[in-house]
Amino acid sequence: MTEATMSDVLDGLKRFISGYAAKSPDNKFHIPFQRKDLALDLIRVHDDRFSSLGSDKYFACVDMKGTDGKMYDIDFFMRVQSGKLTVTETSVHKINGKPLYNWKEEKGVWKKVKVSKICRASVSDAKQIETAFHRNALQNVL
Numbered sequence: 217m218t219e220a221t222m223s224d225v226l227d228g229l230k231r232f233i234s235g236y237a238a239k240s241p242d243n244k245f246h247i248p249f250q251r252k253d254l255a256l257d258l259i260r261v262h263d264d265r266f267s268s269l270g271s272d273k274y275f276a277c278v279d280m281k282g283t284d285g286k287m288y289d290i291d292f293f294m295r296v297q298s299g300k301l302t303v304t305e306t307s308v309h310k311i312n313g314k315p316l317y318n319w320k321e322e323k324g325v326w327k328k329v330k331v332s333k334i335c336r337a338s339v340s341d342a343k344q345i346e347t348a349f350h351r352n353a354l355q356n357v358l
Contacts, residue, residue, distance in 0.1 A: 220296045225274045226261055228301035229292060233258050233278070245280065247290070249308050256280035256288060272296045277309065287312050 220228075237245045237258070244255035258280055265277035274294045281287055289310035295302050307328075308316060320329040 220272070220274075220299075220301075222263075222266055222268075225294065225296065225301065226263065226266060226276065228296075229276055229278070229294065229303075230258070230261060232301060232303060244283065247306055247308070254288065254308070255283045256290070259287070269293075273304075289313075289315075 233245050237243050240246055240255075242255060244257060247254050247256070258278065260279050262277040262279070265275075267275040269275055272295055274296070276292045276294070278290045278292060279287060280290055287310075288308055291305075291307050291309045292303055293305040295304050310316065315331050317328045317330055319326050321327075
């Protein structure tokens with residue numbers, strides 16, 4: 217099977233988020249975070265942060281606004297099988313622009329790294345790590 221196009225996956229993700237929200241009594245997208253329920257509205261899907269991970273696996277970054285007034289950057293990992301998009305992992309990456317984790321490449325595999333573990337890196341170093349993660353075709357992440 218050939219891989220889905222970027223447009224297909226991004227459209228599928230938008231439909232997933234809006235469909236999930238439509239089923240919620242408050243029309244919000246809900247995810248658990250630190251033993252709380254975040255009720256979120258979709259602001260935008262970052263087309264520039266979309267990555268194909270190979271083997272019909274994809275990554276996208278989404279900006280959402282919480283009912284608490286905070287902005288959340290949510291990372292979505294997805295798989296497309298038989299033309300159907302399945303979200304396999306969702307995590308809160310940033311709150312009001314402050315990262316909870318970053319990405320670090322180790323022997324060709326990208327891994328989440330707690331911000332405290334890379335606190336010695338400058339802000340530009342952290343941005344370079346994040347940019348490299350988002351721009352490369354990632355392998356073996358999931």
